[in-house]
Amino acid sequence: MAGTRPETVLPIRLENEFYDLLEELNACGHQAHELIARTRLPGWCRRSLFFFLGHIAKAEGRVTPADIGFAEALMKALRLSPRQRRRAIEHFSRGKQVEELSGYAGLRLRMMTRLWPSPALRVAFCLAHACQLHGKPGKARRYRCEDALALIGVPVRLLGEILDSYARKVWITRPELQPVPDSYEKACKLLGVSTREEFDKIKRAYRRRVSECHPDKLARDLGEADLALAKERLLRYQKAWELIKKRHNQR
Secondary structure, eight states, rough: SSSOOSSSSOHHHHHHHHHHHHHHHHHSSSSHHHHHHOOOOOOOGGHHHHHHHHHHTTTTTTOHHHHHHHHHHHHHTTTTHHHHHHHHHHHHHHHHSSSOTTTTHHHHHHHHHHOHHHHHHHHHHHHHHHTTSSSSSHHHHHHHHHHHHHHHTOHHHHHHHHHHHIIIIIIIIOGGGSSSOSSHHHHHHHHHTTTTTTTHHHHHHHHHHHHHHHHSSTTOOOOOOHHHHHHHHHHHHHHHHHHHHHHOOOO
């Protein structure tokens, strides 16, 4: 089974289901919407799923394109009808507006978890993915995700195992999941060049990176989630370039 097992014993059914899903997440390239497309999710879980997604998305005060893209990818994976999509968006919007979660949030999932942990665990994997959309999550996103997991009856410590899996397989390779660079050294590292390189060489590296993710150069049939991630990657390259130009006194 994937991951390092915690010392505290989990209910055997929940434990087996969790590690099976963790392996499936790895097989999906750590794309939670692909996990849902493969394993499905009961319709009655959608309300809690999108409500908590909205709550996590607003944790730092601004819902990002990546948050919206992920919600769209989940709607597609769940094959929602136009009417069901509208309802999902309504639940997402309600979650954004809530500062403190009520004990009634996720009640049905919480009541079902002991007997049938699979739905709550699949929702938990989606919420964990939302938590780390920008790389290692900050405190606000993580706290909101932990609160949501507790309300659906999933042990909060399992979030750490899911995020550890992302850290080993995803965060180290994808620029869009790295923090926005705040120094010249980090900017060069993001573009894959040495701090000792000449400005013209760094400029060529920047242009190559941008050409890989600029919306005008991407395939027109690119999914919403992939497009949102490309925009996040482009943003980081642009911030890196601003720092580099400043260091070299370029406009």
